[in-house]
Amino acid sequence: MKPTPKHNERMANLTFASVYPHYITKVEKKGRTKEELHQVIEWLTGFDDDKIQELINRKVTFKDFFSEATLNPNAHLITGVICGYRVEEIDNPLTKQVRYLDKVVDELARGKKMENILRSE
Template sequence: MHDIRTTSLASVHALYVAKVERKGRTRAEVDEVVRWLTGLDQAGLERHLEAGTTFADLFDEVELHPAADRITGVVCGVRVEEVEEPLMRKIRYLDKLVDELARGKAMEKVLRG
């Protein structure tokens, strides 16, 4: 069984971008939600994408946005706020933000503005 924790951000980022582009959104918007959640700037995000940083290493290094705990709802049949393992909850937060983006939610709402 594949473990998402050891998957590179870059491989999933490409899937996120493909998902939102099918719905008329952009890579820039995906990058914006990743930066918002992780506190990275664009150069830092690009470094992690190029380096093949795993989700485990990424979330070990960054500090989540203070409003991240306001990310709630269901992704892949799982309520993100009920995910007990901290790393998996952080990954699900990112999944949820991208999901909301793909569903056409306004960026201000996606970023819990």
């Protein structure tokens, strides 16, 4: 599946604050912690706990969220299918970044080892 321009626009305008509670629920339901979630978010974006909370409070869109992020240089190692999309085949950079985040959260919830989620070449 390839994301459409409409899908890409929807992803850009979605707020991190609206998705974050779903990330928490997803990982905690599978026995992982909020701290582990923050660890994978920080690995991907460079955002610490305080910055994550600030972004939630500001209700930033994913467009602004990722414009403020310093993407991990190994983010390109995130591959596979998430929400029906093969991450490595997504052309739109922002949509790809959002799907990177979805993918690492999904891997955390599925019980993947932290050292495998926090990819190092």
